[in-house]
Amino acid sequence: MGFFDVISPRAIATSALVLTTFAQDALAAPKAPWIRPGGGYYGKKKMSNHIKRAIEGNNQKRAPETPFCAESLTTTVKAPKDNVWGTLVDVEIASVVEWLFAQEDLNLTITDDATGWDNTIQLVEAMWPNKTDALAYIDGTGPAPTKYAHVVLNNRATEDAHYADILVGPLPIDNATAKWEPLTYLHNKPSGGKVRNLDADNDIVYSEWLFKIGASVADITLDLWNATAMGLENDTLSIWGIDPLWQDDGRIIRWDTFWNTPTEVFDDSTLLPLGLYFSSDVTGRDPSKWKLEGWLYNGIFYETTEAFRAAYWSEGFVKHGANVDGDWARTDHQGEPLPMDSAAAPELIAPAGNRFAVDHKQNYVEWQDYSFYIGFTRDAGMALYDIRYKGERLIYELGLQEALAHYAGNDPMNSGTAYLDTFYGFGPYTFELVKGYDCPAHAVYLNTSFYVAETTHTHIDSVCLFEYVSDFPIQRHTTSDYVSVTKNTYFVARSISTIGNYDYMFSYSFFNDGSISVEVRASGYIQSAFFAGNGDYGFKIHDNLSGSMHDHVLNFKVDFDILGTNNSVQLMSTVPVSKSYPWSKGKVRNTMALSRSFIENEDEGRFNWGHNSATQVLVVNEDELNKHGELRGYRILPYTGAGHLVVENSTNLANAANWASHDIQITKRKDTEYKGAHAYNSQDVHDPPIDFAKFFDGENLRKEDLVLWLNLGMHHIPHTGDLPNTVMTTAHSGIQFMPSNYFDGDLSRRTVNQVRINYENGTATEIETFGQFKAAEDGSCGTCKLDYTPADRKHGDYHGDIVVRKFPFDPNNPYFESESI
Numbered sequence: 001m002g003f004f005d006v007i008s009p010r011a012i013a014t015s016a017l018v019l020t021t022f023a024q025d026a027l028a029a030p031k032a033p034w035i036r037p038g039g040g041y042y043g044k045k046k047m048s049n050h051i052k053r054a055i056e057g058n059n060q061k062r063a064p065e066t067p068f069c070a071e072s073l074t075t076t077v078k079a080p081k082d083n084v085w086g087t088l089v090d091v092e093i094a095s096v097v098e099w100l101f102a103q104e105d106l107n108l109t110i111t112d113d114a115t116g117w118d119n120t121i122q123l124v125e126a127m128w129p130n131k132t133d134a135l136a137y138i139d140g141t142g143p144a145p146t147k148y149a150h151v152v153l154n155n156r157a158t159e160d161a162h163y164a165d166i167l168v169g170p171l172p173i174d175n176a177t178a179k180w181e182p183l184t185y186l187h188n189k190p191s192g193g194k195v196r197n198l199d200a201d202n203d204i205v206y207s208e209w210l211f212k213i214g215a216s217v218a219d220i221t222l223d224l225w226n227a228t229a230m231g232l233e234n235d236t237l238s239i240w241g242i243d244p245l246w247q248d249d250g251r252i253i254r255w256d257t258f259w260n261t262p263t264e265v266f267d268d269s270t271l272l273p274l275g276l277y278f279s280s281d282v283t284g285r286d287p288s289k290w291k292l293e294g295w296l297y298n299g300i301f302y303e304t305t306e307a308f309r310a311a312y313w314s315e316g317f318v319k320h321g322a323n324v325d326g327d328w329a330r331t332d333h334q335g336e337p338l339p340m341d342s343a344a345a346p347e348l349i350a351p352a353g354n355r356f357a358v359d360h361k362q363n364y365v366e367w368q369d370y371s372f373y374i375g376f377t378r379d380a381g382m383a384l385y386d387i388r389y390k391g392e393r394l395i396y397e398l399g400l401q402e403a404l405a406h407y408a409g410n411d412p413m414n415s416g417t418a419y420l421d422t423f424y425g426f427g428p429y430t431f432e433l434v435k436g437y438d439c440p441a442h443a444v445y446l447n448t449s450f451y452v453a454e455t456t457h458t459h460i461d462s463v464c465l466f467e468y469v470s471d472f473p474i475q476r477h478t479t480s481d482y483v484s485v486t487k488n489t490y491f492v493a494r495s496i497s498t499i500g501n502y503d504y505m506f507s508y509s510f511f512n513d514g515s516i517s518v519e520v521r522a523s524g525y526i527q528s529a530f531f532a533g534n535g536d537y538g539f540k541i542h543d544n545l546s547g548s549m550h551d552h553v554l555n556f557k558v559d560f561d562i563l564g565t566n567n568s569v570q571l572m573s574t575v576p577v578s579k580s581y582p583w584s585k586g587k588v589r590n591t592m593a594l595s596r597s598f599i600e601n602e603d604e605g606r607f608n609w610g611h612n613s614a615t616q617v618l619v620v621n622e623d624e625l626n627k628h629g630e631l632r633g634y635r636i637l638p639y640t641g642a643g644h645l646v647v648e649n650s651t652n653l654a655n656a657a658n659w660a661s662h663d664i665q666i667t668k669r670k671d672t673e674y675k676g677a678h679a680y681n682s683q684d685v686h687d688p689p690i691d692f693a694k695f696f697d698g699e700n701l702r703k704e705d706l707v708l709w710l711n712l713g714m715h716h717i718p719h720t721g722d723l724p725n726t727v728m729t730t731a732h733s734g735i736q737f738m739p740s741n742y743f744d745g746d747l748s749r750r751t752v753n754q755v756r757i758n759y760e761n762g763t764a765t766e767i768e769t770f771g772q773f774k775a776a777e778d779g780s781c782g783t784c785k786l787d788y789t790p791a792d793r794k795h796g797d798y799h800g801d802i803v804v805r806k807f808p809f810d811p812n813n814p815y816f817e818s819e820s821i
């Protein structure tokens, strides 16, 4: 533990007197050639009375006296209602699993004992309530919604292997009343809640297929790379390929390729493609009927292994070099240390402790005037519910629906890759956060958990909640008499999911002006391509390596409730006009004006950000005007770049990701259209369980409960700077929701974390701090000790997953085991 003296706020206030001397010099210096009308810079105006009154008013509303030093704030709170979007508790999961195994008609086998021809339980989690029931409960007019479990069965004891979505309940389980039924209403095709499983034989696909093929060309792989992929201990190649599998003409076709394997702990195999591809028809569940369909090397396709081998060993065959592991692919520190870099770097501290409250049991958060609940699912990870400002709901639900990474290339591997990541699930890969790196060390951390194979895994400290002060003020203004400036303190809820090679960071931020942002950043290893002939699809970024171009598109559901559920979307554009006015002396003036319209129905409900950012997208309540007669609402705008999928009518995806085609899509909210995508859409791309396009059937969107489906994304063309890892500074996309005539003025005036300094003749004559240093002024806590330990000294607490067995239920013997993909 290191104890450092922190200069007292009071001392800061005093030293401001000194500092203004320098400020005055700076102010005296510039002589702008023109003066903007309305600017107070050169006009020695006196402070207006209304500003004075506002300041006096603020002084009267000073917070009650609180000691300034740490650990004085109440950081727990009781949620007003139980979190109806929360997870099931251990005993609930255990009872559901026990009950499921007792149902003979389900014919279930314990996962550990199961072969590829047994039915198993894939998932047990809380079923979300329908919105009307949830609203009745949280708004105080109805009972808590009846609890059910959402269960997914992996039914593989059949030729037609499939996943089955079922509902089990009510909870708590009572043998007399519990039942299961297919969960059909979320699928928008007649499916009985079932989705075919193309992955059913994953337990034998290597032993019975891929390694046999690897062995069949061992002479070639040894000659090319002095290595094999045949299921042996000494293999140093791996084989894997496209996702989703090709699903055309009733056949299921794989394309796979060879990769070098890392020689150290670093996960860089996706940087080591080798440029040899093969295709197989794996239709049906009998590997003896699967068929190798050909080889591709250096742009030449060979229909059989014999043809490929003959060509390979013939004279003049062109062989390319390999991509080989090395320091270039490893993320550890390399190169000359940076100047002064080993000295302690700046760090944000929370000297008074955290200034927000959490109900840890209900995952409910209050920060300043905001409150919300946190939900968590296997498919999409963290989501926020019932986001309120001063008790008034702004958003019912805000959460990720699906994330797509769509590649392209001159080879079938890259051309055929279009990951739909909820198949793998964001929940299971929401790993423990690293304190002081992923989030500030002083953040509040929450656990998340998910079901897998009759256990629940808990990721300790995998969601973080923290307040931060940005490096820029939210407000400022200077005149020749005073300067006024307000800190930009904001609140963040964050989690990170590592899906295979890629790490997605999700940040939901709440600001003092009433705005909210949703941001995604990405890091981790790119999935790269072999360089040969790939110039139109990426940069050459290493010896034999192409940074394979791809689009990331991440869809978020935002169910706004602006002053109730009857909402509309208004478009307001700044447009050029040529117009004459009574005062324009008969001349037409080329100028601009506003043009307004409403999105009337779902036929108009899919569109992109307007040209030149000139169109505002406003979610409004047409029946709620402010006192000036304007519609109260929230504006939706891109924050740091947002985008949709460039590929049109993707051959890989068919109908599996119809949500990716536009920036903004608006539907009438329905219980049957709860999710924009199904986690198993990749299993049946032509006729997926949830085809988003089917949501659009012309329904009215004026004064309705609306859902906005918003895409964040990046057109990612990896360059040398993506080696060894993509960096979050630039792999970044965000969207903002900002109040538009929703509040009477700028809400950030309510923070006392601002200062006004009046000055005259080289001296600060008045320093108004609005009560923020009250305790210090009393002398109760002039200097406070900061309990500060650099985060790096605490990493010994990093755990990985805690696992608790659910069948048989064994809550007292947790163990550690982490899995990644």
Ligand SMILES: *[C@@H]1O[C@H](CO)[C@@H](O)[C@H](O)[C@H]1NC(C)=O
Pocket (backbone or CB within 6 Å): 107, 109, 117, 118, 119, 157
């Ligand atoms: C139940 O599953 C087993 C495999 O676990 C399978 O052999 C059997 O045929 C299945 N029974 C029925 C009725 O489907």
Ligand SMILES: *[C@@H]1O[C@H](CO)[C@@H](O)[C@H](O)[C@H]1NC(C)=O
Pocket (backbone or CB within 6 Å): 102, 175
């Ligand atoms: C419910 O049924 C299961 C299986 O038949 C049994 O093990 C369990 O004890 C029963 N539970 C109750 C509360 O009756």
Ligand SMILES: *[C@@H]1O[C@H](CO)[C@@H](O)[C@H](O)[C@H]1NC(C)=O
Pocket (backbone or CB within 6 Å): 226
């Ligand atoms: C080929 O690999 C083997 C086993 O990994 C190794 O012993 C041998 O040195 C390698 N040969 C060459 C030419 O790199």
Ligand SMILES: *[C@@H]1O[C@H](CO)[C@@H](O)[C@H](O)[C@H]1NC(C)=O
Pocket (backbone or CB within 6 Å): 226, 227, 228, 232, 234, 235
């Ligand atoms: C791997 O081991 C097998 C024996 O298990 C041997 O035949 C083969 O040559 C080895 N391969 C390499 C690349 O060293």
Ligand SMILES: *[C@@H]1O[C@H](CO)[C@@H](O)[C@H](O)[C@H]1NC(C)=O
Pocket (backbone or CB within 6 Å): 360, 445, 446, 447, 458, 460, 461, 802
């Ligand atoms: C997270 O899990 C750990 C280990 O089970 C436990 O000690 C801790 O109390 C949990 N945290 C919360 C906020 O529930």
Ligand SMILES: *[C@@H]1O[C@H](CO)[C@@H](O)[C@H](O)[C@H]1NC(C)=O
Pocket (backbone or CB within 6 Å): 320, 321, 322, 323, 324, 542, 543, 544, 545
């Ligand atoms: C491919 O990589 C090898 C080393 O593995 C190198 O010798 C060769 O020059 C590279 N070829 C190209 C075209 O970059």
Ligand SMILES: *[C@@H]1O[C@H](CO)[C@@H](O)[C@H](O)[C@H]1NC(C)=O
Pocket (backbone or CB within 6 Å): 564, 565, 566, 623, 703
């Ligand atoms: C919402 O609109 C419906 C008719 O479209 C109306 O019946 C209902 O009263 C409205 N709700 C509110 C809160 O205004």
Ligand SMILES: *[C@@H]1O[C@H](CO)[C@@H](O)[C@H](O)[C@H]1NC(C)=O
Pocket (backbone or CB within 6 Å): 649
């Ligand atoms: C999408 O592409 C497929 C195959 O090329 C074609 O059959 C289908 O008509 C296309 N659909 C649209 C909407 O363009």
Ligand SMILES: *[C@@H]1O[C@H](CO)[C@@H](O)[C@H](O)[C@H]1NC(C)=O
Pocket (backbone or CB within 6 Å): 130, 185, 671, 672
């Ligand atoms: C939720 O809504 C769906 C679709 O209308 C309906 O089928 C289902 O029964 C509802 N669930 C509950 C618990 O009422």
Ligand SMILES: *[C@@H]1O[C@H](CO)[C@@H](O)[C@H](O)[C@H]1NC(C)=O
Pocket (backbone or CB within 6 Å): 760, 761, 765
């Ligand atoms: C500032 O200087 C002016 C002119 O010298 C003088 O009239 C005024 O009283 C001074 N103000 C203060 C606060 O000293």
Ligand SMILES: [Cu+2]
Pocket (backbone or CB within 6 Å): 522, 526, 550, 552, 716, 726
């Ligand atoms: Cu990328």
